[in-house]
Amino acid sequence: xxxxxxxxTTLICRIQEHANQSVTLNGWVxxxxxxxxxxxxxxxxxxxxxxxxxxxxxxGEDQFESFKSLxxxxxxxxxxxxVENERAPGGFEIQVNTLTIHQVSEEYPITPKEHGxxxxxxxxxxxxxxxxxxxxxxxxxxxxxxxxDFFDSNDFTLVDTPILTPNVCEGTTTLFETEYFGQRAFxxxxxxxxxxxxxxxxxxxxxxxxxxxxEKSKTRRHLLEFWMVEPEIAYCxxxxxxxxxxxxxxxxxxxxxxxxxxxLEILERDTSMLEKVKAPFPRISYTECVDMLKEGxxxxxxxxxxxxxxxxxxxxxxxxPVFVHRFPSAIKAFYMKRDPENEDLVxxxxxxxxxxxxxxxxxxxxxxxxxxxxxxxxxxGLSLDDFQWYLDLRKYGSVPHAxxxxxxxxxxxxxxxxxxxxxxxxxPRMYGRLRP
RNA sequence: UCCGGUGUAGCUCAGUUGGUUAGAGCAGCGGACUGUUAAUCCGCGUGGCGUAAGUUCGAGUCUUACCACCGGAGCCA
Numbered sequence: 001x002x003x004x005x006x007x008x009t010t011l012i013c014r015i016q017e018h019a020n021q022s023v024t025l026n027g028w029v030x031x032x033x034x035x036x037x038x039x040x041x042x043x044x045x046x047x048x049x050x051x052x053x054x055x056x057x058x059x060g061e062d063q064f065e066s067f068k069s070l071x072x073x074x075x076x077x078x079x080x081x082x083v084e085n086e087r088a089p090g091g092f093e094i095q096v097n098t099l100t101i102h103q104v105s106e107e108y109p110i111t112p113k114e115h116g117x118x119x120x121x122x123x124x125x126x127x128x129x130x131x132x133x134x135x136x137x138x139x140x141x142x143x144x145x146x147x148x149d150f151f152d153s154n155d156f157t158l159v160d161t162p163i164l165t166p167n168v169c170e171g172t173t174t175l176f177e178t179e180y181f182g183q184r185a186f187x188x189x190x191x192x193x194x195x196x197x198x199x200x201x202x203x204x205x206x207x208x209x210x211x212x213x214x215e216k217s218k219t220r221r222h223l224l225e226f227w228m229v230e231p232e233i234a235y236c237x238x239x240x241x242x243x244x245x246x247x248x249x250x251x252x253x254x255x256x257x258x259x260x261x262x263x264l265e266i267l268e269r270d271t272s273m274l275e276k277v278k279a280p281f282p283r284i285s286y287t288e289c290v291d292m293l294k295e296g297x298x299x300x301x302x303x304x305x306x307x308x309x310x311x312x313x314x315x316x317x318x319x320x321p322v323f324v325h326r327f328p329s330a331i332k333a334f335y336m337k338r339d340p341e342n343e344d345l346v347x348x349x350x351x352x353x354x355x356x357x358x359x360x361x362x363x364x365x366x367x368x369x370x371x372x373x374x375x376x377x378x379x380x381g382l383s384l385d386d387f388q389w390y391l392d393l394r395k396y397g398s399v400p401h402a403x404x405x406x407x408x409x410x411x412x413x414x415x416x417x418x419x420x421x422x423x424x425x426x427x428p429r430m431y432g433r434l435r436p
Numbered sequence: 437u438c439c440g441g442u443g444u445a446g447c448u449c450a451g452u453u454g455g456u457u458a459g460a461g462c463a464g465c466g467g468a469c470u471g472u473u474a475a476u477c478c479g480c481g482u483g484g485c486g487u488a489a490g491u492u493c494g495a496g497u498c499u500u501a502c503c504a505c506c507g508g509a510g511c512c513a
Contacts, residue, residue: 031474038470055470072463087471107446112474113462114448118505173511190513215511216437228513307509350513362513407513432505 012048015082015092024079025050025094028129029070029105031112039067043078043094044129052078052094059096066101072111073129075102117422124427125436135263136423139256140412144208146255147229147406150248151206156231159198159205161191163212167386174214176224187212190405193335193390195232196366199401200393206231216431220420221308221358223409225429232403238337238347238365241402242323245351245361246279248406249321253277256415269417273355276319281351283323289314305331311358318354325349334376336364337400349404357414363404370394 010023027045034040037056042049056064070076080096109123110130120127127133148158164180165188175186191207198205208229215222231244253274256264264271284292289310293300296313306314306324315322326345329338339345351361367373373394377387384391412424422428427436 033472033475034469035472035475036469038472040472040475042473051473053471057470085471087473089473107464109446109463111447111463116448116506119447211513213512217511218506219508219510222512226513305512309509359513405513410513 009045012043012045012050015048015050015090018082019084019092020082022079022081022097023094024077025052026077027075029072029074029076031072032067032070034068037064039064041067041070041078041096042089043076048090050090050092050094051088052080052096052099054096054099059098063099067099069104070101071105072108073105073126075105076100077102117420121422121428121433122436128426131266133423135266136412136416136418137426138263139260139267139416140408140424142256142260143252143408143412143415146252147208147248147408149255150251151204151231154204156204156206157198157202159195159202159207160209161188161194161198161207161230163188163210167193167383176212176214189213190228191230192232192403192405195230195403196390196393196401199232199234199403200397200399203234204231218431219308220422221410221413223421223425223428223430226425227408228405229408230403230405232401234401235399236365236402237400238325238349238402241363241365241404242281242283242325242349243279245323245349245363245404245406246281246321249281249351249361249411250277250279252411253415264416267416267418269415273319274415277321277354281321281323282318283325284314285325286327286345289324292317303328303330308358311352312356315352315354315358316356321351321353321360323349323351332364334380334382335366335373337367338372347402351404351406353410353414355414355417357410359407360410360414361404361406363402365400365402368394368398368400370398 009026010018012025012027025043025045027043030042030044030049032039032041039054041052041054043052054064054067077100078094078096079098080094082092083095084091085093108126110120110126128137151158164178164185166183166185173189175189178185178187189211191209191211195205195207198207206229209227210225211228212225214224217224233241233244257271257274287302289306290300290302292314293310298310298313300310314324325348326339327348329336329344329346332346332348336346336348339347346364348362348364350359352358353360367376370391374391377384409421409424413421416424418424422430
């Protein structure tokens with residue numbers, strides 16, 4: 001921790017350490033009210049908000065006049081005494097001696113009233129200052145930190161994977177294409193294949209970075225640029241893969257419950273559902289799901305891929321996240337290991353979040369045999385040039401290995417119980433929106 | 437790309453079966469108030485009714501096309 005004497009700023013989140021002391025706070029006007037000769041200024045500094053009291057008889061005519069000139073989001077510093085007062089939101093307030101205005105804000109577009117999402121998204125650079133957005137992004141940060149802490153404390157190494165790639169990883173989705181000095185290149189849709197190389201070098205690795213999919217998706221569950229954490233574990237089978245996934249989710253949710261109570265309250269999140277997120281999670285096979293769907297009145301044939309309504313139906317049957325495993329091989333990627341007991345199935349799994357949120361994790365045990373994998377690559381019509389290095393992994397000490405990818409924004413959406421994932425990333429990239 | 441919905445002031449919306457001057461709240465500006473919590477009270481302003489064409493004596497209101505946005509499907513994390 002950097003010692004206080006080196007720093008210019010006292011933070012509002014630390015204000016209780018300064019009770020009855022003189023402090024200077026630097027921030028912005030969140031709201032201000034006046035009642036004759038007493039003024040109430042809600043100051044925001046990014047770590048919290050605190051009420052500042054400006055009394056005309058204490059600060060003098062000039063200072064009071066400059067207080068009156070303040071508009072929403074004007075920047076200023078206030079000096080005064082920290083006092084405990086139960087009338088103040090937060091319990092502490094500042095009795096102001098002096099205030100220094102840095103800039104009087106022009107008419108601020110985001111008012112305390114309601115706004116539509118298009119307007120707010122156009123003003124995303126300002127919207128981030130609002131209470132609700134602030135709470136969501138604080139929880140996002142907590143989830144990222146918990147994820148890293150979970151893997152770090154379980155002997156994983158963070159090994160980053162490239163964003164510019166020559167190959168089409170799964171060959172199913174459309175990728176953003178760019179030019180790499182005369183060669184075709186793509187923005188990575190996953191770091192998984194590189195993660196497998198890393199796992200054979202480090203044993204347990206995870207990568208955590210942005211991924212890109214050039215789909216014209218117009219739903220509440222899709223972004224074109226989103227963040228994914230992808231652990232990959234050597235000497236790991238599907239069963240152990242599921243244990244890693246459920247222990248990770250349990251850890252993340254507990255951390256958010258412990259450290260982000262205030263933010264969950266702002267979002268009016270009912271935490272009773274989150275408290276139930278304890279391992280082990282139910283494990284049901286794809287085939288069992290098909291039966292559940294048929295019983296539920298769905299017209300669904302074995303072999304088809306679950307759409308969003310199917311996922312929602314299944315996840316609502318359980319009070320905690322649920323694993324769906326062993327999908328038909330025909331609908332899954334070439335690198336997934338076939339079920340030794342049934343060639344028509346792959347050793348893959350998805351995690352469906354509760355409360356109808358659907359898929360947040362997709363993973364599998366990978367095909368470890370060189371010749372089998374080569375056959376799949378050829379069958380899918382993928383370029384051998386691009387996958388030679390990947391096949392190499394099966395030539396030099398191949399072992400059973402497994403991993404999964406968790407969509408960060410989908411996880412944040414579920415934990416915050418939002419109706420749309422666009423608020424879970426500071427600057428969302430969606431179909432039809434590149435700015436701001 | 438397909439299906440459904442919306443488009444009126446800076447923002448959120450109202451606007452009757454088409455009828456002549458287009459309406460409210462918030463934000464903004466001026467004033468009152470020494471404990472406000474989206475403060476309250478008084479006063480002041482703002483409009484190419486998404487764009488283009490059509491029907492009609494008359495269109496914010498009806499018709500068609502286009503555009504933008506929202507929701508859903510597909511793709512998936």
